Each structure stands twice: as C-alpha cells, then as structure tokens.
Amino acid sequence: LSLFESTTTSRDHTNDPLASQQWHLEAEHFHEAHENNGFGSPEIIATVFDTGYDPNHSDLPKLAGWYDHVEKSPTPYDYFGHGTAVAGIIMQIPNNNIGGIGVSPGISLWVRKVLNDGGAGAWDTISEAIVAQTTTCKGMREKNQNIRCVFNFSLQGVGPIPSVDAALDLAYKEGIIGVAAAGNISISLDFFPIYPATKKGTIPVSALTRDNKLASFSAYGIKINTVAAAGSLVVVPVPSFGPNGNISEYRTWSGTSFAAPQVVGAISLAWSKFRNFDPEQMKLLLFGSTDFIPGLEKYVTSGGIINAVMMLEESSEIPETPVDFRVITTTHISTETSFLQLGRRILGFTHYISEEPVDEITVNKNSVSATLIIKPNISNVPALSKMVVNNLKEDTRYYQAIRSFDRFGNTSSLTPVLETSTRKSELFAARTFVDESGSP
Numbered sequence: 001l002s003l004f005e006s007t008t009t010s011r012d013h014t015n016d017p018l019a020s021q022q023w024h025l026e027a028e029h030f031h032e033a034h035e036n037n038g039f040g041s042p043e044i045i046a047t048v049f050d051t052g053y054d055p056n057h058s059d060l061p062k063l064a065g066w067y068d069h070v071e072k073s074p075t076p077y078d079y080f081g082h083g084t085a086v087a088g089i090i091m092q093i094p095n096n097n098i099g100g101i102g103v104s105p106g107i108s109l110w111v112r113k114v115l116n117d118g119g120a121g122a123w124d125t126i127s128e129a130i131v132a133q134t135t136t137c138k139g140m141r142e143k144n145q146n147i148r149c150v151f152n153f154s155l156q157g158v159g160p161i162p163s164v165d166a167a168l169d170l171a172y173k174e175g176i177i178g179v180a181a182a183g184n185i186s187i188s189l190d191f192f193p194i195y196p197a198t199k200k201g202t203i204p205v206s207a208l209t210r211d212n213k214l215a216s217f218s219a220y221g222i223k224i225n226t227v228a229a230a231g232s233l234v235v236v237p238v239p240s241f242g243p244n245g246n247i248s249e250y251r252t253w254s255g256t257s258f259a260a261p262q263v264v265g266a267i268s269l270a271w272s273k274f275r276n277f278d279p280e281q282m283k284l285l286l287f288g289s290t291d292f293i294p295g296l297e298k299y300v301t302s303g304g305i306i307n308a309v310m311m312l313e314e315s316s317e318i319p320e321t322p323v324d325f326r327v328i329t330t331t332h333i334s335t336e337t338s339f340l341q342l343g344r345r346i347l348g349f350t351h352y353i354s355e356e357p358v359d360e361i362t363v364n365k366n367s368v369s370a371t372l373i374i375k376p377n378i379s380n381v382p383a384l385s386k387m388v389v390n391n392l393k394e395d396t397r398y399y400q401a402i403r404s405f406d407r408f409g410n411t412s413s414l415t416p417v418l419e420t421s422t423r424k425s426e427l428f429a430a431r432t433f434v435d436e437s438g439s440p
Contacts, residue, residue, distance in 0.1 A: 016059075016092070018100035018250060023210055024230035024262055029309040030103050033269055037312050039094060039106030041272035043146045046090055046104070046264050047133050049126060049153055050083030052076035052113040054239040057084060057249060059092050059099035064108035065136065069129045070121070076113030081244030085253055086154045087111060088237035089261040090268075099250060100235055103265025103308070107272070110136070115155060117242075123161045130167035138174050148271045152264045153180040153202075154257035159195025168199050177279050178202040179263050181256035182219040182226060189221035198224055203283065205260040206300050207231020212293045218256055220299035227286060227302040228293075231259035263306060270311040281409055285311055288347040288407025318412045325414055327402070335402065337414075347407050349414065353400045355393075358417055363401045397421045 013035050025031050045064065053063060053076055068076040078084045091109050092102040112129040115121040130151070137149035151171065159165075168178060182204040183194035189204055197204035197219070204225075207218040209232040214220060218231060233252045239245045244253075263286070270285055271277065277285065289311040290304035297303035328336040335351060352358070354368035362368065399419045403411040416435050434440055 014094050014101050015097050016094060016099055016101045017097070018235055021235050022100045024234060025101065025103070027210075027230055028103075028262060028266070028305060029307050030262075030265070033266075033308040033312055034094075034101075036309065037269060037273060039102075040104040040265075040268050041106060041146075042108045043144065043148065043275075044104070044107040044268045044271050045110060045137060045140065045147060045149045046107055046268055047110040047112060047137075047149065047151050048083060048087045048090070048261070049112050049114045049129055049133075049151065050078075050086050050155065051080040051115045051117070051119055052078030052083045053087055053111040054078050054084045054237075057088070057237055057239065059096065059237055059249070060084070060088055061091055061093055061105070061109070063111055065110040066112070067129075067132070068113040069125050069132075070113055070116050076111050078113070078239055079117040079242045080115070080119050081238040081242050082119055082154070082257065083111065083113065083115070085236035085238050085244075085251075086152065086257060086261050089234065089258055090152070090265050092237060099237060103262055104268040104272075107268045121155065123157065123163055126155070127161075127163035127167040130164070130171055134167070134171040134174055134176060137171075137176060141174075146275055148275065149174075149176045150264050150267055150271075151176060151178045152261050153178065153196050154255075154260050156181060156183040156185075156197065156256075157195050159193045159198060161195055164196055165199060168196060168201065172201045172279070175279055177267060177282060179260050179267070180204055181260045182206045182221070184217045184255050184257075185219055186217060187219050189219055189226065190223040192219075194219055203227060203263060203286070205229055205231075205256060205263050207254070207256045207259045208293075208296075208305055212296075212305065214296065214299050215254065215256075217254070218259075222299070222301055225283075225287065225301045226299075227263060227290070227306055228296065228300045228304070229259035229262040229306050231256050234258040266306050266308040266311055269308055273312055284347060284405070284409060285407045289313075315406065315408045315410065318410055325404075327415055335400070337402065347405055350403050350405055350411070351400065352403070353398060355396060355398060358399050358401070360401070360413060360417065363403065363417065368399075394422055 066076050090102050091105050092100045094101045114126045114129045141147040180197040180202050206220045206228045207215040208228050232254045236253050287302050289307050290302045291307050292304040326338050352363050352368045401417045402414045405411045
C-alpha cells in the first residue's frame with residue numbers, strides 16, 4: 001500500500017491528507033460516527049500499555065498522563081514505535097492538515113510503558129502498571145463520577161498469569177473495560193491461553209483484512225467472546241527514529257495489535273454518549289453492533305466487523321421474538337431450544353433459574369440467577385442451543401424462564417415461568433417442566 005494511494009472516500013469533517021487511506025474509518029463507520037456525534041469526551045480515559053509514546057510527533061496530542069514502568073522514569077519515550085502506532089490509531093489529531101485521524105481523538109489518553117525498546121516485557125511490570133492505572137482511574141472517578149476508563153493491551157504472551165489475573169480483577173471491579181489483541185498466531189483462543197486476551201472479562205480482538213477475511217496471522221475464538229476489527233495494512237503514525245520508524249512519521253502495519261485500539265475507540269465514543277452504561281451493558285452493545293460477514297461466525301463470536309455508528313444508535317424497543325423459536329425439551333438437567341432467525345436486534349438469550357417462586361416482573365428485574373448465552377447477531381441462520389443446568393440440589397423445586405435480549409439490554413419473554421422438582425432418586429433423570437395449567 002502506497003501512502004499516496006487513496007483507498008477510501010474522503011469525508012467533509014476532516015482535512016487530514018491520510019484519512020482517505022485509513023480504510024478502517026470507512027469499514028467500521030467511524031466517519032459517520034464522528035460526523036453525527038463528534039470525537040468523544042475528555043471524561044473517557046483510554047490507557048495504552050505498550051512500548052511508550054512519541055510526545056514530539058506532529059500529529060499526536062499531549063498526554064493526560066504517563067509513566068515508564070520499565071526505566072522507572074516519568075517520561076515513557078518510545079524508541080520502538082509500536083506504542084506510538086497503537087496510541088495514534090486512537091488519538092491522531094483531526095482537522096490539522098497533517099497525517100490521519102484517530103478513531104476517538106476527543107478523549108483523554110494515558111500511556112504506561114511496560115515493554116522495553118525491543119518490544120519485550122515482564123508480566124510483573126505489566127501487573128504493576130495495571131494496578132497503578134486502576135488506582136489513578138479510581139481516584140479520578142471519585143472526583144468526577146462521569147469518568148470512564150478503558151485499557152488497551154496490544155501485547156501477548158502465554159497465560160494464565162496470577163499477577164495479571166489479580167491486577168485485572170481489581171481493574172474490572174472498579175468498572176474498567178479491558179481490550180486486548182487476540183494475538184498474532186493462527187490459533188483458537190478457545191484452546192490456547194494467549195494472555196491477557198483470554199483473561200475472563202477481557203475483550204479479545206481478532207484482525208481482518210481489507211477484503212473482510214480473518215487475517216492469516218490472527219488468533220480467533222468462538223467459546224471465548226471475541227470481536228473483529230481491521231488489522232491488515234493499517235496506516236499508523238510512528239516515530240521518525242527506531243527500528244520501526246519512518247522518515248515520514250507514518251507507515252502501514254499489520255497485526256491484532258492495531259485492531260484492538262479501534263475497539264477501544266468505538267467503546268470510548270459510545271461511553272461518551274451512554275455514560276450511564278455499566279461495563280457489561282457496554283460489552284453487549286459492542287457485540288450487538290457489528291456488520292455480519294458471511295463465514296466469520298465460524299471464527300469470531302460477534303460474527304462481523306465492529307460498527308461504531310451502530311453503537312451510537314438509541315433504542316428502547318422490546319426486541320422482536322426470533323422466528324420459529326421452540327423449546328424442544330426442558331428438564332432440570334438441561335433446556336434445549338431451536339430458532340431459525342435471530343433478527344437484527346436479537347443478541348442472545350438469558351436463562352433464568354431460581355429456587356423461589358418467580359414471575360415475569362421479578363425475572364425482568366434480574367433478581368434471579370441467570371445463565372447467559374450470547375449468539376452472533378445473524379439473520380437466516382438455523383441454530384440450536386442447549387443450556388445445561390448444573391449443580392441443582394436434590395429434593396428441590398426450581399423455576400425458570402427464557403428471555404431474549406438485544407444489545408441495549410432490552411428483553412422479551414420467550415417462555416412463561418416454568419417449574420420442576422429434583423427428586424433424590426431421579427436427580428439425573430429427565431423431568432419435564434410444566435406451566436400453570438400443568439402442561440409440559
């Protein structure tokens with residue numbers, strides 16, 4: 001890809017010469033998102049944990065905060081280029097007649113250098129930085145309840161890592177969202193623990209090519225909830241010095257490292273608008289706001305490429321009922337369902353289970369335990385779901401209901417409240433749930 005060859009259409013909201021070559025802006029509808037909703041709020045704090053930052057780059061803003069955890073220095077200079085590229089995808093200054101445009105350049109950026117000038121690092125250093133930034137975000141939010149924090153990890157290793165687990169558990173408890181590169185190895189995250197991508201609660205991001213295919217180098221996953229973004233030949237800013245520098249301060253770079261910050265940007269724009277959303281609601285919004293790509297559902301849970309403008313659409317409607325939804329069997333062991341069409345607004349199902357009598361009101365208030373089943377936002381795809389009910393007590397009566405939900409968390413009933421009992425002598429036998437009339 002030549003840096004002088006236009007690959008997408010230009011937009012009126014920016015005069016930056018390389019914006020027309022940043023194909024992810026068009027493919028993921030960031031141009032529309034910017035035109036309709038702006039560049040994001042400075043109350044949204046994105047933090048890049050990487051090789052540092054070039055504060056002298058002509059197209060990058062001043063940082064809101066920074067620290068070098070490798071050299072224990074207050075200035076995280078980037079002599080490798082990777083961190084500058086990742087941060088630049090988020091923060092390139094718009095409308096300055098220089099370079100390109102960031103996906104959410106109106107937010108605030110922190111950089112914590114955790115990788116050395118060769119691009120390598122230690123897990124303890126990364127964990128230390130996560131805890132430090134979590135403490136910083138907590139302090140900022142105590143002063144301003146509108147503050148929201150998103151972490152970007154464009155790095156990979158093999159886990160699990162106890163220190164990283166503990167640090168991220170602390171971050172997620174504070175309401176921070178973590179986004180990670182899925183990894184530049186063609187392997188399923190369902191079976192191979194690339195870290196921190198496979199840490200529970202983290203959003204792994206796979207890389208796509210310009211022709212909407214999973215990049216040959218990209219990790220992927222279905223059981224672990226993954227999303228996908230542009231990761232091939234992405235135009236990025238880099239320092240003019242170092243092994244990955246370029247005299248023009250720009251280059252094209254491929255990798256899941258450069259897909260992850262696009263997801264950070266989409267979340268940042270959405271959180272700028274929907275400030276009352278908690279992290280789980282924001283994740284539902286992300287997974288439900290994708291453009292379906294045929295065949296990608298075999299590799300990526302979301303089934304498509306992220307759509308930034310769709311994440312900004314408002315909705316309070318009750319989601320439609322899937323076409324031909326059927327409960328095939330329902331027992332205290334499992335519930336098996338089928339459906340032919342999910343519909344555009346349906347993201348998945350929630351299976352509620354309770355020992356106490358429940359009705360539609362209490363179920364809808366999420367006052368009972370639930371098993372969450374996320375399905376790709378795909379139409380006209382036959383599907384079968386079997387939800388296994390585990391750890392039920394003997395000689396106990398149980399109540400359950402199944403509801404569909406959309407990307408805004410709106411729900412609609414798919415079954416009435418059903419009940420069954422688990423007899424000690426028949427604990428592992430199939431027992432049928434019945435409705436109020438006694439019908440199966």
